[in-house]
Amino acid sequence: MPGLVWGPLDESDLPGLVRLASSCLRADGGLPLLQEEQTLRGRVLSGPSTGARDELGDLVAAAGLAHDPDGGSTMLGMVHPSFRRLGLGADLIHWAREHTAGRPLRVAVESLNASAEDLLSANGLVQVFAETVMRHDLRDIPFVRRPAGIRTVAFGDHTAHAFYAAYVRSFSDRPGFPDPTESEWLTWLREDHDFRPDLSRVALDEADDPVGFVTVSRSWIDQVGVVPESRGKGLGAHLTARTLSAIAGSGADEAWLCVNVDNPTARELYEKLGFTVYGTRARYTEHQHAAVVRVEHP
Incomplete structure (x- = not known):
């Protein structure tokens, strides 16, 4: 030109x-x-x-x-x-x-x-x-009750394996799953300078088996996953809403996440929780x- x-x-x-x-x-x-x-x-x-x-x-x-x-x-x-x-x-x-x-x-x-x-x-x-890309302004965060028989714990050395197990079981059926080793995935997670282990949670059932997880980086919800047999019970919605409250409690006025365009079910869930599309x-x-x-x- x-x-x-x-x-x-x-x-x-x-x-x-x-x-x-x-x-x-x-x-x-x-x-x-x-x-x-x-x-x-x-x-x-x-x-x-x-x-x-x-x-x-x-x-x-x-x-x-x-x-x-x-x-x-x-x-x-x-x-x-x-x-x-x-x-x-x-x-x-x-x-x-x-x-x-x-x-x-x-x-x-x-x-x-x-x-x-x-x-x-x-x-x-x-x-x-x-x-x-989706944005939540955190002014109106819905409360979603935790499913019965589920408890959540933060990321740490003693829960790292449970996070990885929840990640693999939640996403291994998705197209293009990278299938990293536990060491590779945990290294990637820990080397993110913005990773928030205090806000990241893994969900355990009554047998202490990991059935879902959420990871947080700064004010971003990086990943939310629920294992196939635990889907449809409100666990994903609970983990997301709980994380929004935690991000707001840390002083942020907005939260973000990305959802693959070939996952309309997840996008619909996030929209119900108050997220809006940002591009x-x-x-x-x-x-x-x-x-x-x-x-x-x-």
């Missing part, structure tokens, strides 16, 4: 990246963490990057590329709402393909919109993962690599 100046980005561009991400979120919703400096520094400025500036020097498009350990390359890109459908998104994809060094290209979209969907499809990329985040990859479904947590 005439009048724009393209070039690599550095730390001095961080305020402009924050403004660009905030504009995208205001227009489309999506993952609110996108506008945080830590996110943008790690996912745009940590590797090859490019940006387009208008005549005032403001960033109107930007992208960063990360080479993944498994041999792929993931681009995070953004285009200001006022500059869409002008070819800038296609320019970002072309730039990324020139810098992948032959690796398969993946695209991370944390604030999905219709123009991005059209663009990615037209450029030979297929959606392999999508989540609905969509997604992952795309080239057709020949369309089976890739792994995605980092928010």
